[in-house]
Amino acid sequence: MQTWRPPQKIHVKVLGLVWHGGRLLAAEVTRDDGTVKGVRPPGGSIEFGETREEALAREFREELGCEIAIDGPWTTFENLFWHEGAQGHEFIFAANIYLLDESLYRRPEITLVEHDRSVWTARWFYPLALPAGVELYPAGLAAHLQT
Template sequence: MPEPRIRPLALCVFHHAGKILVNVFEDAVTRQTLYRPLGGGIEFGETGSAAIAREIDEELGQPINDIRLLGTLESLFVHDGKPGHEIVLVFDATFADTALYAQPWLDGHESDGARFRAKWCDSSSFSADTPLVPKGLAELLKGLSLLD
């Protein structure tokens, strides 16, 4: 079993009309539904903003503009029965193709080929039972007036 490590992560909060774009997934052990903005790991020698541009291009095939850092979170969690530890750089950006904001969802794929559907959700979608992750993200976004 590999030694546990801290994972550097970049997430992007695309927002429009009081909603943010999130990937909806389920914890296989707890069966809890979770919501998380799009993004992924930061590779060695890569900046966080370059990582988010690369991840969005890989996952959605879409270029982005106006990338800016909103904040940093530290996330200690258990997912699918395994402990995790991430340092999360939270970014804001805009899609070059503004027509994407009018679509109810965007289809994408993970690096392993798994398909997903990212949805535009408002704050009423998130609760203690169906949280926005990582922990602290909802509070960060509310403080910046990006979520109600």
Template sequence: MRPRANTLGLLFHEGCLLVEEQHGIHSKGTGLFYRPIGGTIELGEPSAQALVREYREELNADVEIVRYVSCLENIYQIEGNVFHEITQLYMVSFKENALYKKKTFTVTEGTKTTTARWLPLTDLRKPETILYPVGLLDVINQEIYKGE
């Protein structure tokens, strides 16, 4: 298996990050975990364009790329299988301001449906909160405290 290139959008509002809630097997066990909205970069597709497409496909929402943030490399195991993701991170914003007032969003990816919601940064920092990809919380903390 080869590394997977993906892209995720960091969308903040009033001290919260928009994240997708997922339940299932993950690298730290089984149960609830979170990740920002995004997905796989298709061959020949720039990562920023892929992110805009993913928000449209998954949330039926248009976003604007604010700026590039960082790249994370995540190598992990699930049930003895090794996975490798290279993730491009962008700060994004909704083009439609009314979307910031929604408490939850239905995330549709193929036949799978999950929920996205605004998760307070204080909750993201709790030891029991599982956020992927690994290292993302460090990037978020650097971004938030950059100007201080």
């Protein structure tokens, strides 16, 4: 079981919003006991000297092994959150993207491998119809999708 805590500094991240049949590709966010508390689109941290476009392309190459095409404007979120008693703080750039490996759209689950070798499973979710008790992260993304 993976135990994760947010770092105690501000992080700048990118997320790719991948759509298929009205569903959003997102990985499950779990509590320490393994229960699902939410889902979050794939992405990761922007490295020093990288543009957000470069960071998003790199994250998808690293985690999914595929290239992407950015489709549309960027949306920015400030995400102040708590996870298992630890506070996190992120600025997130999110954009709609296409996966250039079309075979990924036919998979019900996609394995994401992080740089630290942790493994996550992403699935296709209807973001505004998640099961009770499961939230869409980051905060503000669900409201943005309704506009």
